[in-house]
Amino acid sequence: QEQNEMADLLEPVMGRKVIVTGGTGYIGSHTVVELIAAGYEPVIIDNLYNSDISVLEGIRAITGVTPKFWDYDLCDSQKLEEVFRAEGKVDAIIHFAAYKAVGESVRKPLDYYRNNLTSLMNLLAAMDRHDTPALVFSSSCTVYGQPDTLPVTETSPVKEAASPYGYTKQAGETIIRDTIAARPAHKAVSLRYFNPIGAHPTAFIGELPRGVPENLVPYITQTAIGLRDELKVFGTDYDTPDGSCIRDYLHVVDLAKAHVMALRRMLDGENKAGYEVFNLGMGKGVSVLEAIAAFEKASGVKLKYTITGRRAGDIEKIWADPSLANRELGWKTEITIEEAMETAWRWENRLKNKE
Numbered sequence: 001q002e003q004n005e006m007a008d009l010l011e012p013v014m015g016r017k018v019i020v021t022g023g024t025g026y027i028g029s030h031t032v033v034e035l036i037a038a039g040y041e042p043v044i045i046d047n048l049y050n051s052d053i054s055v056l057e058g059i060r061a062i063t064g065v066t067p068k069f070w071d072y073d074l075c076d077s078q079k080l081e082e083v084f085r086a087e088g089k090v091d092a093i094i095h096f097a098a099y100k101a102v103g104e105s106v107r108k109p110l111d112y113y114r115n116n117l118t119s120l121m122n123l124l125a126a127m128d129r130h131d132t133p134a135l136v137f138s139s140s141c142t143v144y145g146q147p148d149t150l151p152v153t154e155t156s157p158v159k160e161a162a163s164p165y166g167y168t169k170q171a172g173e174t175i176i177r178d179t180i181a182a183r184p185a186h187k188a189v190s191l192r193y194f195n196p197i198g199a200h201p202t203a204f205i206g207e208l209p210r211g212v213p214e215n216l217v218p219y220i221t222q223t224a225i226g227l228r229d230e231l232k233v234f235g236t237d238y239d240t241p242d243g244s245c246i247r248d249y250l251h252v253v254d255l256a257k258a259h260v261m262a263l264r265r266m267l268d269g270e271n272k273a274g275y276e277v278f279n280l281g282m283g284k285g286v287s288v289l290e291a292i293a294a295f296e297k298a299s300g301v302k303l304k305y306t307i308t309g310r311r312a313g314d315i316e317k318i319w320a321d322p323s324l325a326n327r328e329l330g331w332k333t334e335i336t337i338e339e340a341m342e343t344a345w346r347w348e349n350r351l352k353n354k355e
């Protein structure tokens, strides 16, 4: 029954053009696939800073469509203007493009502020000039810091950011909220992602980390395939049942579908508030040790890991209350963590075979 409802919400809407910034990136590429499946016409803008042009082939292998692609930097407002002029009527923008490494942002704060905020402001100005009615913004559960109560709802307080990266998400949300408040005809949604993992089940697209991965799941799969010696578990002395940190891991395809549903809500007029915020998570806390166990079960591979000290800036535990997105967007996760780990493993193996 619920599956049918999800299918109805994803029924094709033909001919709507959506600019997807960062569309060759990890979450962006999976969203482009879901947009095509739902009948939209995605147009990608990406400067390939943290992605590869071969992702377009992956998208084509899955969907049969090669989306239009502009190799432009959003910080260049003239180039952005060129895209909007060339594309004509654009129905919506999904804005993924941003720098996203927490540690790097501490070392290079100005790079993060300049890149993440300039690009957003350029986009908002272009939306205004060209009367593009709707925007989806990639935000993060990082805006909550360590919440006082769990699970986290959208009304939980936004805490002082622990990194410049986190601050660009908070500031980005505020800039969008204020801009939309001044433009009654336009709408926007900020989606606060928890921890996206996994790859497309076809293994044609997935995560392509630059250098040594910072995130848990690519580190796990690279260790299992022999690219890294062992995983370091950053602390088992937290106040959690097994002592390791707790996160809300969700599959990237589930996450991608939420963007299509958010668009549908804005374009079909159900978003009455103008600007809205949704948590996107499974609604379940999973510890680092449980995540490792889920990987071992899904892959049949025994993972080599050691327990080391805490990583600076880590939150002890966080997971989402996704009921607002369940109710208002008609969205919920459908893929389990074991299935997600299985797709991550399939993708890592495919990368190895491509070498």
Ligand code: UFG
Binding pocket: 100, 102, 140, 141, 142, 166, 194, 195, 214, 215, 216, 217, 219, 231, 232, 233, 234, 235, 245, 246, 247, 288, 311, 314, 315
């Ligand atoms: N972890 C390890 N070993 C590793 C990597 C991670 O034990 O080698 C642990 C971390 O300590 C943490 C968990 O695995 O407990 C998840 O870590 P990730 O780096 O995968 O994810 P984070 O929750 O730290 O960060 C993610 C996004 C950020 C975002 C943040 C919001 O990567 O962009 O969530 O909380 F800001």
